[in-house]
Amino acid sequence: MTDILQLYPVTQQQRALNGLYLELNLCEQAAAGDVLIYSNYIASVDGRISVRDDDSAEFVVPKAITNKRDWRLYQELAAQSDVMLTSARYFRQLAQGKAQDLLPVGSAPEYMDLKEWRQLHGLKDQPDVVVVSNSLDIPAAALEEVQDRRVIICTGEQADDAQLGRMESMGLTVLIAGRERVEGKKLRQLLIDQGFRSAYMIAGPEVHRTLIADGVLDYLFLTTQLSLLGHDAFHTILSGQLDQPADLHLQRLYLDQIESSRQLFAQFALHPA
Numbered sequence: 001m002t003d004i005l006q007l008y009p010v011t012q013q014q015r016a017l018n019g020l021y022l023e024l025n026l027c028e029q030a031a032a033g034d035v036l037i038y039s040n041y042i043a044s045v046d047g048r049i050s051v052r053d054d055d056s057a058e059f060v061v062p063k064a065i066t067n068k069r070d071w072r073l074y075q076e077l078a079a080q081s082d083v084m085l086t087s088a089r090y091f092r093q094l095a096q097g098k099a100q101d102l103l104p105v106g107s108a109p110e111y112m113d114l115k116e117w118r119q120l121h122g123l124k125d126q127p128d129v130v131v132v133s134n135s136l137d138i139p140a141a142a143l144e145e146v147q148d149r150r151v152i153i154c155t156g157e158q159a160d161d162a163q164l165g166r167m168e169s170m171g172l173t174v175l176i177a178g179r180e181r182v183e184g185k186k187l188r189q190l191l192i193d194q195g196f197r198s199a200y201m202i203a204g205p206e207v208h209r210t211l212i213a214d215g216v217l218d219y220l221f222l223t224t225q226l227s228l229l230g231h232d233a234f235h236t237i238l239s240g241q242l243d244q245p246a247d248l249h250l251q252r253l254y255l256d257q258i259e260s261s262r263q264l265f266a267q268f269a270l271h272p273a
């Protein structure tokens with residue numbers, strides 16, 4: 001079904017949802033000896049990517065904006081990655097059964113084409129995982145859920161020795177990528193040293209700033225769900241300070257014409273060729 005309208009580059013072309021991001025071949029875009037790093041968010045028009053749930057006091061992605069069509073594209077981005085970059089917070093939520101999903105690529109029948117796509121492109125069944133954390137407060141039970149892939153913990157030089165020992169005793173690779181906290185440039189180099197060619201960043205605003213402040217994010221994919229949510233306790237796609245604004249260069253813009261999802265899919269480059 002061709003229910004996606006391409007708005008930019010201007011063509012007025014009707015497109016199908018499936019394959020919209022897969023055709024980018026993100027796993028083959030990095031120059032030799034480099035890695036391509038990309039992020040992806042779904043937000044409301046008033047910029048909320050998560051709001052605080054009154055009962056649990058946890059920040060969660062609002063159900064009002066999540067939808068299967070955006071999730072398909074999330075999966076297509078995951079399918080093209082060698083590694084997924086996430087936060088320790090994700091694993092803490094996973095341990096409590098509150099995480100959005102186990103790190104994909106999904107096993108539901110509708111995502112089987114993505115598994116085949118990975119095989120065809122010489123990628124492992126699942127992307128490896130890099131967890132960014134200062135505290136190293138990462139529950140063992142949650143890490144067991146991703147035992148089928150390589151898990152690397154990335155932290156700063158000032159990490160707690162006892163926590164470092166605990167990670168290493170679990171057989172995890174812990175790598176230092178910064179002084180007081182993980183730094184974007186060092187993280188990028190670490191990814192290159194580990195042989196990764198495409199890295200999908202799925203953490204929140206703090207890890208995002210870590211990458212953007214150091215100029216190491218290549219693409220931002222942003223789904224804007226056409227609703228206003230309000231709420232005073234929320235996250236947006238970026239927190240903290242930047243020394244200077246990061247310019248975004250629109251690469252593609254699509255309108256999802258399905259009435260029940262009503263959203264825009266945008267791809268921005270941070271450092272266009």
Ligand SMILES: NC(=O)c1ccc[n+]([C@@H]2O[C@H](COP(=O)([O-])OP(=O)(O)OC[C@H]3O[C@@H](n4cnc5c(N)ncnc54)[C@H](OP(=O)(O)O)[C@@H]3O)[C@@H](O)[C@H]2O)c1
Pocket residue numbers: 040041042043048049050051059060061086087088089090132133134135136137155156181182183202203204205206207208210235
């Ligand atoms: N709507 C969407 O598309 C979307 C996408 C992603 C996330 N979210 C939501 O956004 C909210 C926040 O997500 P998040 O907590 O994963 O995001 P985050 O703000 O990027 O990460 C927070 C944690 O990551 C670690 N961290 C971040 N930057 C670091 C650095 N430079 N060095 C070392 N550690 C660093 C810290 O872990 P330690 O505390 O262990 O030190 C910190 O507590 C959640 O509610 C999530 O559901 C929404």
